[in-house]
Amino acid sequence: METMSLLLLCFIVGVKSVPIDFGNQRIMGGIQASSGEFPYVVSVTYNDQHHCGGFIYNLQWVITAASCAYGKYPSELKVTVGQLSLNNVDPGEEIIFVFSIRTHHAYDPVTKSNDIAMLELATPITIGPNVNWVMYDEIDESVPYGTFVGWGATQNEGLPSLKLRKANLAISTNCPTYYPSNDFNYNTMICAGDANIGPCAYDEGSPLVQKISNQDVVVGIMSKNQGCGPNFPPSVFTRLSVFYSWIQNQAGVQPTRPTTTATVPTTITAPTAPCFNCETAPPVQQPGILYQ
Template structure:
């Protein structure tokens, strides 16, 4: 199950519970009345990817190295690699962006101990059939590390702007705060050694952003993994804590490119 009450999407700000987004075809238009959220600019998040099946966006991820994408297990369970395409360098879901490229998938590796009930070990890597061509400032990998509780974080993606809605046309972003106060989840669901809790009183992730990266500056610290829904009550979202999976990522996706300098 993807980006339902047990998964997540982007932090979009909704003008009101009764606001109805205007729909054109299969996507939400620019008039969805987002309050506080902003459009991302081309190249602002060069590591974000759209994971698609049959040409349709289903969730997000980030570029780990030239051959692997990191996302959540909840995004890719039961998907057949041949049916999955990774889109890099994308900002708009309906227009061809200048640096947009598509890569066929050859393998999907969800964490072998993923628990869909409790949400533990919600992590996966996706291998592309050919090496991703990096373009500085437009298509790049991002390093992962531990989160920093003293600074804010940013989430971005193409998620819907209302419960049960359709993906946003544009890549959107919003700021959230990392916290250890996650009482909305039980002690079994929120395991701080493996998860990050982050939220905002005026924002909530929704559908189609399962696997979207949570970043602090130029470091990714988590991937969107689980929340309690995206209605009027903006409750915290749980992210898979990437720093806890160093050995697993190395074993299944190899090392990241060495830091320069």
Template sequence: MKYVTFLLVSVIVSIVTGVPDNSERVTNGVQAAAGDFPYIVSVTVGGGHICGGFIYNEYWIVTSAACVYNYLPSELRITLAQLSLIADDPEEKVLAIYRIVLFDGYDYTSGLHDIALLQTATPIEFSSNINFIPYDEARESPTEKGIFAGWGATYEGGLGTSRLRSIEVTFGSDCKAYGEDQYYPNYMLCAGGSAVDPGNPCSFDEGSPLVQEINGVRYAVGIMSKNKGCGATAEPTIYTRTMPYYPWFVKVAGDQPTPV
């Protein structure tokens, strides 16, 4: 039943949701193992994956506004400690959503402020496979790299993959090709799309975090928002930066736990 629901939602999601059907977006990724990405969650509708997200604290999830802006909290669930969308994983848990909070300035047309918070109906219990991730500003020199994981399609135009996959992403990209009305560098992060990048985020990857290791600690520096295809010659991907939303995070969701 889990697999059937996943396929049905994959086919119809671009028709019945607000996620644009022309923004095909992990290609050429490698499969993740248990505990690799304890902060990543799957956002689901009717048991089917539509987007990714990450754990902010014991009650809040961060995701893309485009993924959830036309839903009621009762329609959404988040799945923790999940690797496979087909089979149940150890420690996998499904939580109901109590509240959806979109950033007030979110613009669906341009993708500006493409960020949302989901409050869970019950607290998240942390473990080796379930944990929050702190956030920070990206280090964006061309020598820097990040990591991205999600359940997105493995090729342009495909359905979401059934297994969590990850890719390495380079920084220093230029997203000017999107135009000034689509790329706002103060609030958006441009990454990937170079000749050395092994792949790109793809459809159903929206909302998943772009992560960078800084001084030995992993930080969420961006949230996958949009790109122009996910093939080998695709343009860089645009992510919503996390740090500009510090005051909003604290106001709505409170502080994050102290890293151990």
């Protein structure tokens, strides 16, 4: 009887301690996205498992982080568009094979500088109510936050979230406090998030979005952080506008505005705000299996 009482006491103490620890590690403030709310967000799978996020640039190309594709073969990656749930088939959901990978020529896998890649799809994306492309631009730092969207883990070292989630992230200036100078470059990176909310594992490549003229505009893609949850520093995002020339050189023109048909205008819209340290793209590479 005494042994049973002691075991019961240990069980009760153990149960009480688990929620406190788990709660402290959760990303706070994120909520589930609704169907069609972010039709441009994609899941990049590696060997058929969710690996990273990304967004639709045009009918043939997806932008993600170079760290999501570096060292991998196109045959190992697929892109799922129109997805809300990782374990259910959603309206408009389509799985598309990757034809080629274009990582930025100056990507550094150690510091993750120039952390951007483009995935050329084997077949065009079918545009619909839950699937569409999105424009990108320079971040408006007069707006104190951006919206982050992804399937990342909801706790440090956790599994991907089964549902697409969104959260408002504070635009921060604190990254130089936590990252060495070779790990954070203001000209090519954005600092966002705080101790209460931020991206987690499997969120790499997912977009940071702002409303510009009442339209979603992607301003950054998740690159790296030092962990997620309370007491972790802000996350680092690739500043997209810097890579305008490189993106255009790889994937060609982008439509002037989202369309509900498969017809893509041939005009291109450049980022309207000035970008920092904008680069001149090298000569375009010829289509092939792998560019790294």
